Amino acid sequence: MSCPFPSLISPYAAQVDRETLSWLRACRMIDDPAELERYREAAYGYLGARAYPYASYEMLRLVTDWCVWLFAFDDAFCESDRRSAEIARALPQLLIVLDDLDAGIPVENPFARGMRDVMRRVAAAGNADQLDGWRALTKDYLFAQVWEAANREDAVVPHYNDYVFMRRRTGAMPTVFSLIELATGQALTPEERRAPGVRAITECANDVVVWDNDLLSYAKEREGVNAGNNLVSVLVRHGDRTTQEAMDHIGRLRDRAVARMLALRAEIAAWGSEAVMAYVRGLEHWVSGSVAYSLTSTRYTRAWKGTTAAVAWRDRN
Secondary structure: OOOOOOOOOOOOHHHHHHHHHHHHHHHOOOOOHHHHHHHHHHOOHHHHHHHOOOOOHHHHHHHHHHHHHHHHHHHHHHOOOOOHHHHHHHHHHHHHHHHOOOOOOOOOOHHHHHHHHHHHHHHHHOOHHHHHHHHHHHHHHHHHHHHHHHHHHOOOOOOHHHHHHHHHHHOOHHHHHOOHHHHHOOOOOHHHHHOHHHHHHHHHHHHHHHHHHHHHHHHHHOOOOOOOOOHHHHHHHHOOOOHHHHHHHHHHHHHHHHHHHHHHHHHHHOOOOHHHHHHHHHHHHHHHHHHHHHOOOHHHHHHHOOOOHHHHHHHHO
């Protein structure tokens, strides 16, 4: 499996890792001391430092805090036995925050408080179009979690086309990709953002990251309540493949997506837009950064013990 993109890390990695954990604790999204220790050991700040190695300290704090918010929300709502109705009932406070930046409405939900803090910083760092784009993509992510929870609730393993379409939303990658513009300090025009080439390379990068994540997460998810919401499970159930055959097939899919990214990059470079190329480089850093982080983070490595398929995948990278 190939990753031809440069792998870098921010000089602010250690500092941001410590401060992001403090931010998570202050938001009260996680109170349990053992769970906080698990987050400390996973060193989520190093994901941000690898995915946005070019960012200023302030922007790295912003994007990393948002990544940690997503991990915390995922653990609380998406990797648990929460029912779809329970997640749906949690949405109003989150959507109220997303819809009204300055309402000053009291918010009790700690995830809503954390989201409000991130959104205010996105608003301060970006323009109105960037803020609105991030808001819309975050709503898309939240509603996708209800679909995923419904699969868990009814023990449904979705069909391939449905899963690929929804995985591009449940993985939250569009929300973090939208922050690349803030991290680079170079805004795309609405026309550039809508250009078919930009949309295609963004989709390819999304697929690579979430498919890699499905492979790396399978060891810890295969015995859990969320086992059906994984491309390995989808291909085993509906593609008449063994687990290893499914993992090998996903490897080929992601390698084709990487090759497509390289071809699209060459086409996009001819446009002569430095902002677009900065965005493309940001996507590439996300692909290489997520691989480098995932291969060393305890969030994944602890689950590999005693498994063969995930370790084989890791060792090939």
